[in-house]
Amino acid sequence: MNNHLDEKILVQKALDGDQKSMAILVETHSDRIYSLAIKLMRNEEDAEDILQETFMIMIKKLNTFAGKSSLYTWLYRIATNLALGKLRRKKIVKSEEDIQNVSEASYLGKDIQNWKNPMEAEQDQSVMTTCLEHAISKLPESYRSVFVLRDMEKHSTRETAKLLAISESNVKVRLMRARLYMRDRLAENMQCVEVIQAS
Amino acid sequence: MRGSDSGIMIGHNHSEKMISMIQKHLGRDLGVEAKGELKKHISECPDCKVYVDSIEETVKFYRKNNAVNEMPSGVSERLFKVLELKNNSTKEENEK
Ligand SMILES: [Zn+2]
Numbered sequence: 001m002n003n004h005l006d007e008k009i010l011v012q013k014a015l016d017g018d019q020k021s022m023a024i025l026v027e028t029h030s031d032r033i034y035s036l037a038i039k040l041m042r043n044e045e046d047a048e049d050i051l052q053e054t055f056m057i058m059i060k061k062l063n064t065f066a067g068k069s070s071l072y073t074w075l076y077r078i079a080t081n082l083a084l085g086k087l088r089r090k091k092i093v094k095s096e097e098d099i100q101n102v103s104e105a106s107y108l109g110k111d112i113q114n115w116k117n118p119m120e121a122e123q124d125q126s127v128m129t130t131c132l133e134h135a136i137s138k139l140p141e142s143y144r145s146v147f148v149l150r151d152m153e154k155h156s157t158r159e160t161a162k163l164l165a166i167s168e169s170n171v172k173v174r175l176m177r178a179r180l181y182m183r184d185r186l187a188e189n190m191q192c193v194e195v196i197q198a199s
Numbered sequence: 200m201r202g203s204d205s206g207i208m209i210g211h212n213h214s215e216k217m218i219s220m221i222q223k224h225l226g227r228d229l230g231v232e233a234k235g236e237l238k239k240h241i242s243e244c245p246d247c248k249v250y251v252d253s254i255e256e257t258v259k260f261y262r263k264n265n266a267v268n269e270m271p272s273g274v275s276e277r278l279f280k281v282l283e284l285k286n287n288s289t290k291e292e293n294e295k
Contacts, residue, residue, distance in 0.1 A: 023284045030278060035267045048274055052281050059282060117253070118260040128264045135261075151258055152265050157226075172226035179225065183257040 007071055015062055026055050029072055033079050039148045040083040042137055050086065054079040080149070080163055087145060118186045135185035139178060146171055147178035213247075221247060225254050 013021035033054055037047035057078050058065075065074050118131070139147060149160045150171065157175075161168045220237045233241055233251070241247050279286045 019284060020287055023279070023287050026278065026282060026284060027275075027286065030275060031269055032267055034270045034274065038268065044271065048277070051270075051274065052278055055278060055282055117256045119256055119263075125264070125266075128260075129266055132261050132264045152261065172223075176222055176226045179254050179258060182261065183253055186257055186260065 008067060011062065011065065011067065011071065022059065025058070025071065029075055030055070032072065033075055036076065036079055036148075036153070037083055039136065039152060040080070040145060041086070042144070046083075046086060050079055050082050053082050057082075084145060084164060087141070116187050116190050118190050121190050131186065131189040134189055135182055138185050139181055143174050143178035143181065146174040147182070150175050151179070221251065225251065 007025075010021045010025055014025060030051060034047060034051045037050035037054075038044065041047045041050065054075055058075060065071065118128075121128075123131075136144065136147075145164060146160060149155045149163060150157070155163070157168050157171050161171045164171070217237075217240060221241075224231070224233055224237060232238070241251055275286065
């Protein structure tokens with residue numbers, strides 16, 4: 001289910017005042033919107049706020065939804081903007097930062113020869129997900145939004161720059177730093193898991 | 200300026216140009232192949248190869264493990280309450 005046509009019909013019914021259709025739209029998209037919010041906010045309370053605000057806006061503004069994109073894309077933009085706004089108010093997303101010294105300072109700073117490929121570790125999915133979430137939660141806040149939008153949500157550099165209102169080169173630099181950071185954290189986590197399992 | 204070289208574990212000298220090429224390469228989308236000078240260097244330099252591979256594997260890893268989490272209990276109920284809607288399906292919707 002959930003193709004474009006069904007969605008159009010549901011949206012139309014919801015606009016005509018059918019509460020049941022509105023509820024289906026909420027039900028269909030709420031998990032994914034919450035998931036996005038939790039990745040950006042790293043905090044259940046904030047994520048829940050974003051979730052609620054997103055759907056309140058949906059209900060209020062559904063008549064402005066042109067149907068050119070999917071409803072999810074539309075909701076996604078609303079949720080992302082709300083989350084980024086909130087992060088900015090918390091002064092977590094700094095506007096620009098110096099990008100001069102990324103090249104060498106962060107290059108091969110860590111003991112990469114001992115790096116372990118997390119793909120090779122045979123763990124069940126829940127352990128992997130826990131490792132990953134742990135690593136993301138340690139990611140410095142100003143890199144996280146770039147990392148989530150760019151690497152996890154797969155937005156282009158340009159889209160990410162637009163969403164965050166920073167320059168494209170700043171996106172690239174932060175992405176690079178975030179990736180390095182994630183690599184090192186994941187490697188640490190993998191080792192930690194091995195130790196736990198060996199004991 | 201080379202900054203402090205202390206943390207750098209490269210066996211031979213890397214020009215700043217090379218380092219910046221590698222950084223640029225890694226800032227791109229995954230799967231974009233290195234070209235020309237950069238490709239040649241990576242194929243000849245084990246340090247840079249590990250460096251580039253490790254980043255790419257990391258990205259693959261977290262993309263693979265990027266699950267949509269279900270909402271914790273209560274979140275959905277509160278959402279519907281705030282929206283003043285009735286939740287049709289009582290947590291039995293499997294088709295997504
Ligand atoms: Zn090299």
